[in-house]
Every structure is written in structure tokens, then in C-alpha cells.
Amino acid sequence: MTGRPPPEPGDAPLRTPLTALVGVRHPLVQTGMGWVAGPRLVSATAEAGALGILASATMTLPQLHDAIREVKSRTAAPFGVNLRADAGDAADRVRLLIEEDVRVASFALAPSRELIGRLKDAGVVVIPSVGAVRHARKVAEWGADAVLVQGGEGGGHTGQVATSVLLPQVVDAVSVPVIGAGGFHDGRGLAAALCYGAAGVAMGTRFLLTRESTVPEPVKARYLAAQVTDITVTTKVDGLPHRMLRSEMVAALESSGRAAALLRALRHAAAFKKLSGMSWAAMLRDGRALRHGKDLSLAQLLLAANTPMLLKAAMVEGRTDAGVMAAGQVAGVIDDLPRVAEVVEGTVRQAAALLTQLGAGVSSPPPAGRPPAAPAPPSARSRAD
Structure with missing residues (x-):
């Protein structure tokens, strides 16, 4: 081994x-x-x-x-x-x-x-x-x-x-x-x-x-300022349920019609194509693979293939207006x-x-069958939703 x-x-x-x-x-x-x-x-x-x-x-x-x-x-x-x-x-x-x-x-x-x-x-x-x-x-x-x-x-x-x-x-x-x-x-x-x-x-x-x-500091600041109700689930990014912070991009995707969505998808797809060196055929193939068995429009197919570009805009370039910010609900706390x-x-x-x-005896290994575990810090806040 x-x-x-x-x-x-x-x-x-x-x-x-x-x-x-x-x-x-x-x-x-x-x-x-x-x-x-x-x-x-x-x-x-x-x-x-x-x-x-x-x-x-x-x-x-x-x-x-x-x-x-x-x-x-x-x-x-x-x-x-x-x-x-x-x-x-x-x-x-x-x-x-x-x-x-x-x-x-x-x-x-x-x-x-x-x-x-x-x-x-x-x-x-x-x-x-x-x-x-x-x-x-x-x-x-x-x-x-x-x-x-x-x-x-x-x-x-x-x-x-x-x-x-x-x-x-x-x-x-x-x-x-x-x-x-x-x-x-x-x-x-x-x-x-x-x-x-x-x-x-x-x-x-x-x-x-x-x-x-x-992650750029201005993006971290957006996360830290978020309330629990500022985190949403949308299917407008790539046709699948996607949990993220509410942002200008999310609002634009949710309010735009089919023609605008297709143009936006093509623009992002072209940027991702240039960055990755992938062909259009390969990008569409990846988009189909990411659809998880769902029927997607052409715009959604392209967005599914180049969702990494939407994430990169925020997480690397710090453009909270032009990118998406995936977030668990815990961002609100x-x-x-x-x-x-x-x-x-x-x-x-x-x-x-x-x-x-609780008398769990955590110093000893857990019994066989059903184990235990451990995450985060004691500085959790209590914030009103």
C-alpha cells in the first residue's frame, strides 16, 4: 500500500x-x-x-x-x-x-x-x-x-x-x-x-x-455581512439548485429573459473557453455531464459548462457584481x-x-458500528434572521 x-x-x-x-x-x-x-x-x-x-x-x-x-x-x-x-x-x-x-x-x-x-x-x-x-x-x-x-x-x-x-x-x-x-x-x-x-x-x-x-477581502466582507436570509437557492445559474449569496449577478440571472440569458451564457462560455483551452464541443459535453439527467436549455447548458468562470469572477477577481458566491447557510452566522x-x-x-x-467518553475510541466526529470554533455568533 x-x-x-x-x-x-x-x-x-x-x-x-x-x-x-x-x-x-x-x-x-x-x-x-x-x-x-x-x-x-x-x-x-x-x-x-x-x-x-x-x-x-x-x-x-x-x-x-x-x-x-x-x-x-x-x-x-x-x-x-x-x-x-x-x-x-x-x-x-x-x-x-x-x-x-x-x-x-x-x-x-x-x-x-x-x-x-x-x-x-x-x-x-x-x-x-x-x-x-x-x-x-x-x-x-x-x-x-x-x-x-x-x-x-x-x-x-x-x-x-x-x-x-x-x-x-x-x-x-x-x-x-x-x-x-x-x-x-x-x-x-x-x-x-x-x-x-x-x-x-x-x-x-x-x-x-x-x-x-x-478569497479577496471585499468578497469575504460580503459573506461576513450576510444574514441567513441573504443566502438563496437558485436554478438560474445552470439549471440545478445552487445555494449562494444574493448578488447583482443572481438578480440579473433571475430577472433576465431567454435571449439575455443566452447572450450572458455565450459571453461567459467564451471567456472560459479562452482560459481553459477547451473546444466548444468539449464545453458542451461537460455541460451535459453536469446536468445530472436534467433537460437544460442551451443557455443553461453553456452556463453549466462554464459556471467555474462565474465563480472565478468573485472568488479570484473579487468582482461580486459579475460573479456568483457559493455559500452555505452558515454564512449568515x-x-x-x-x-x-x-x-x-x-x-x-x-x-x-x-x-x-454528555458523558460520551470522548477520550476513548468509539464503539464499532456508529462513530463520532468534530468541527468549528467557539466564536459562533447568534444573529437574528
Whole structure:
């Protein structure tokens, strides 16, 4: 089996099947957010003892190679890479992960049984993300080592079932470790997830709003100023439910007619084509792959293919008027920009203290069957909706 040996757990207060499987100190995962989860954020997360996931969907293969090398130059701790199973060069990216001894491969869409098998044979831990019980069962049967289940509170493409309902359903449905996502930002959430039987939690927005995050400061300010009611779900970006901050772009997409939507989609598609070097045929193919079985208009198909450009406009260029800002509902209850280490340590401390109060015996490994976990910092605010 390839891969670096897991580090000693030391004085980590929360040990779960996730920490044992991946070799991290704490049962926390920083999600692979496009244009956000780069080497700096991932390495800071890994150094803090959690699992950082590098976002590769917005990178070319050479860029991914450089990003992996940069993370490895910053930390010896385990980390992961998020992959698109339907990408045209998916096989090359899998080969790169194996050659570079990356510990975890995560997927936004379910990878095939063959792809899972290839990664597992090379010693790579496979953790697909799912949004339904049936999908969790499928990937677990195909050999996935764990599943990350996101409830409707999560940012980006999301479902309709709340995490508090979906998470225990998945825990009961599969025998592999389950990581909860959607609505987590502090130790109270981590403690709750562990009580549901999860092996840990994943957080995106909370890690986006840290000092190590490379998101431009004006964009972070928009997130910090948001109330819970400022986060919406729209299908106007790419035809699929997408949770994000309300913005000028979202308003324009929701109010524009078909002709205006098509022109906007063509403009963004042309920009993405220039950036990525993809052909129009390849972009349309990717758009169809991203539609998840839904019938999309031509404008929606183009937007589905170049949604990364809409995200890049905000998350890289700082253009809140021309981009989209994916956001979990927790953006409405976060009002600080701590360091990543403070997020991880504060979350774990708070969860451990709460579980101790509940008599959960968090110093010992959890019993077989249904594990526990841990996320965010004690600086959670209470803000009126």
C-alpha cells in the first residue's frame, strides 16, 4: 500500500474511524471548493490536523501537479484532492494522485466501480460526496472507504433534505464511515454530528472565511455581512439548485429573459473557453455531464459548462457584481476571520467539552458500528434572521 503512514494521534481529544482511516488528528474536513481550496488553505488545514481537500476541477492537469507539489512542500501531513469522475482527463488525474502519493481522492459525483478499485489498489482512500441515501449505498457497495453526505444547508449544488434528516439516514444505511456536511461551523455541530453517528464533519464556508483563504477581502466582507436570509437557492445559474449569496449577478440571472440569458451564457462560455483551452464541443459535453439527467436549455447548458468562470469572477477577481458566491447557510452566522488552526482547535475543543458533559467518553475510541466526529470554533455568533 502506498501513502505516508498516518501520524501519531498525540493528545487529539476526538478519535473516530475517520481519523484512523485518513491519518489525521481531528475528524474535520475542509471541502474542495473551486478557486478557494488551493495549496495555501489546504496545507494550513493539514498542518492544523484536519483533512484539507485540494479543488482540482478549476485546474488544468499541469496546474494540479504544481498545486500538489506545493502542498507537499508546505506540509508532510495527509491531504486530499477533489476530482470530477466525468472529466475527460480523469484517468490522467487519478494516475497523478497515485504517482504523487496523495492520501485521499474525493469526488463530487460518484466515481465508477472501476475507478474506485484502481485508487484503492494503489492505497488511496476514496471518499465520494453524496446527497441521497441511495447514492451512499451505491458507492459503499462499490468499495468507497467513506462517504461525505451533504444536506440542503450546504453551499453550491445542493439538495432539499436537511442535514439533520439526511445524515442519520445515511449512517443507518451504510457500514463505512460517514462525514456530515451542510450547516456545520463550530464544535456544537461537530458534537451533534458525532451523536448522530457520523465519523466527522466537513466545512466549506467556515474555512473560506479564514485568514489563509485567498478569497479577496471585499468578497469575504460580503459573506461576513450576510444574514441567513441573504443566502438563496437558485436554478438560474445552470439549471440545478445552487445555494449562494444574493448578488447583482443572481438578480440579473433571475430577472433576465431567454435571449439575455443566452447572450450572458455565450459571453461567459467564451471567456472560459479562452482560459481553459477547451473546444466548444468539449464545453458542451461537460455541460451535459453536469446536468445530472436534467433537460437544460442551451443557455443553461453553456452556463453549466462554464459556471467555474462565474465563480472565478468573485472568488479570484473579487468582482461580486459579475460573479456568483457559493455559500452555505452558515454564512449568515459567521462574523469573524480566524486562522485555520484556530477554527480547527476551537471546534475540536468545544465539541470535546460538550461530549464530555454528555458523558460520551470522548477520550476513548468509539464503539464499532456508529462513530463520532468534530468541527468549528467557539466564536459562533447568534444573529437574528
